[in-house]
Amino acid sequence: MTEQNTILLRGASLLGEQGADVLVVDGVIAEVGSPSAEGARVVDADGLVALPGLVDLHTHLREPGREDAETVLTGSRAAAMGGFTAVLAMANTSPVTDTAEAAERVHDLGRAAGLVDVHPVGAVTKALAGEELAELGLMARSRARVRVFSDDGRCVANPRVMRRALEYVKAFGGVVSQHAQDPDLAGPQSCCHEGELSGRLGLPGWPGVAEEVIVARDVMLARHTGSRVHVAHASTAGTVEVLRWARSQGIAVTAEVTPHHLLLTTDLLGDYDPTYKVNPPLRPAEDVEALRVALADGTIDAVATDHAPHARHDKEHAFVDAAFGMLGLETALPVVASVMVETGLMTWADVARVMSTTPAAIAGLKGQGRGLEVGAPANIVLVDPSADVTVDRDASVSLSRNNPWHGRTFGASVRHTLLRGRPTVLDGSLVQEH
Numbered sequence: 124m125t126e127q128n129t130i131l132l133r134g135a136s137l138l139g140e141q142g143a144d145v146l147v148v149d150g151v152i153a154e155v156g157s158p159s160a161e162g163a164r165v166v167d168a169d170g171l172v173a174l175p176g177l178v179d180l181h182t183h184l185r186e187p188g189r190e191d192a193e194t195v196l197t198g199s200r201a202a203a204m205g206g207f208t209a210v211l212a213m214a215n216t217s218p219v220t221d222t223a224e225a226a227e228r229v230h231d232l233g234r235a236a237g238l239v240d241v242h243p244v245g246a247v248t249k250a251l252a253g254e255e256l257a258e259l260g261l262m263a264r265s266r267a268r269v270r271v272f273s274d275d276g277r278c279v280a281n282p283r284v285m286r287r288a289l290e291y292v293k294a295f296g297g298v299v300s301q302h303a304q305d306p307d308l309a310g311p312q313s314c315c316h317e318g319e320l321s322g323r324l325g326l327p328g329w330p331g332v333a334e335e336v337i338v339a340r341d342v343m344l345a346r347h348t349g350s351r352v353h354v355a356h357a358s359t360a361g362t363v364e365v366l367r368w369a370r371s372q373g374i375a376v377t378a379e380v381t382p383h384h385l386l387l388t389t390d391l392l393g394d395y396d397p398t399y400k401v402n403p404p405l406r407p408a409e410d411v412e413a414l415r416v417a418l419a420d421g422t423i424d425a426v427a428t429d430h431a432p433h434a435r436h437d438k439e440h441a442f443v444d445a446a447f448g449m450l451g452l453e454t455a456l457p458v459v460a461s462v463m464v465e466t467g468l469m470t471w472a473d474v475a476r477v478m479s480t481t482p483a484a485i486a487g488l489k490g491q492g493r494g495l496e497v498g499a500p501a502n503i504v505l506v507d508p509s510a511d512v513t514v515d516r517d518a519s520v521s522l523s524r525n526n527p528w529h530g531r532t533f534g535a536s537v538r539h540t541l542l543r544g545r546p547t548v549l550d551g552s553l554v555q556e557h
């Protein structure tokens with residue numbers, strides 16, 4: 124899918140470095156430097172940082188089944204507004220994405236929306252039940268070319284099933300993304316980091332070790348099978364320690380962290396506000412600090428949003444009864460900029476790596492996460508690095524309102540997003556023909 128028009132991004136700072144003009148012709152970066160603007164539509168990018176379009180390894184789009192919370196179209200809008208050009212759509216829909224047909228349906232809905240590339244994640248097990256493997260091979264060979272498999276929302280708890288899945292996906296270079304939550308150590312009611320606060324609030328505890336034992340087990344299964352494991356939403360310092368060891372051994376394990384686990388802490392649960400109820404739960408400051416360090420030093424490979432929209436009537440309940448999850452697509456980049464760039468922990472080039480290049484590589488996406496070099500598809504986001512923007516949940520293009528960032532002010536914002544040279548967002552607004 125290419126566009127015939129010509130666009131000149133004038134004066135963009137490439138990965139936060141030198142300023143240059145970028146000429147996009149027919150959806151491809153044709154020239155970088157000082158190309159002629161003749162006949163081109165000019166986008167003023169003076170003072171803006173140009174990054175490769177962001178890639179989200181972990182998004183919940185809720186279609187089919189919960190179109191009251193989000194659809195592929197509305198989630199695609201939120202993604203484009205957040206600077207994304209590709210998202211991986213989790214399989215915990217209704218019905219579950221556990222067949223080739225189901226995967227192709229999500230893929231086709233993404234095409235029809237046309238705002239970001241939507242890649243369905245395939246379930247590991249039928250109906251996410253944790254027992255029988257889903258149609259992994261058929262999903263891989265389908266039009267949707269599924270490469271990432273996950274029972275996210277549930278843990279693949281049975282080690283024999285996990286082993287089989289890893290052996291199976293190895294044949295076509297697939298990866299299993301694990302929601303690491305040992306169901307005996309942290310059951311379905313567990314909703315607050317286990318510690319002094321969970322005791323005081325009387326909320327069922329979710330100890331970090333319930334994540335860490337699964338990560339440790341899966342690291343050993345990755346070593347044993349020679350197949351790839353990806354750790355979804357890593358949330359504890361103990362998980363970071365295991366990952367560091369795995370990396371030192373050359374084991375094929377990758378991991379992501381969410382923006383909320385990089386900034387929000389468990390004490391926000393003190394008012395029993397279900398907006399802050401998420402899986403895994405918000406952790407203490409020591410864990411947050413360890414996650415930041417691990418992202419900066421490469422122990423954690425990627426940032427993924429775990430955008431988890433929920434309808435009001437599922438979220439506005441007593442804390443224990445409310446749904447798990449929070450919005451994330453529109454705010455991911457501002458949060459990462461504030462936590463990692465404004466603190467000096469990372470450069471913009473590092474942000475490009477953890478939010479675009481590496482996630483694209485983990486998911487096996489071609490044409491995404493490329494550098495801003497001549498010949499690459501023009502998947503580009505332009506970021507204002509000195510903005511002053513206050514999040515308003517009612518201004519969101521998502522269908523849901525479970526936004527933990529409402530009222531917070533950030534210093535970076537997405538100005539323009541280009542999908543293969545076609546603007547999906549201009550001046551911070553959706554390009555409405557879609």
Ligand SMILES: NC(=O)N[C@@H](CC(=O)O)C(=O)O
Nearest residue numbers: 183275276401402431447448
């Ligand atoms: N993260 C969440 O709290 N919720 C996710 C499921 C998940 O990512 O485990 C959801 O689907 O709502």
Ligand SMILES: [Zn+2]
Nearest residue numbers: 275276302355
């Ligand atoms: Zn999960």
Ligand SMILES: [Zn+2]
Nearest residue numbers: 213275276429
């Ligand atoms: Zn999730």
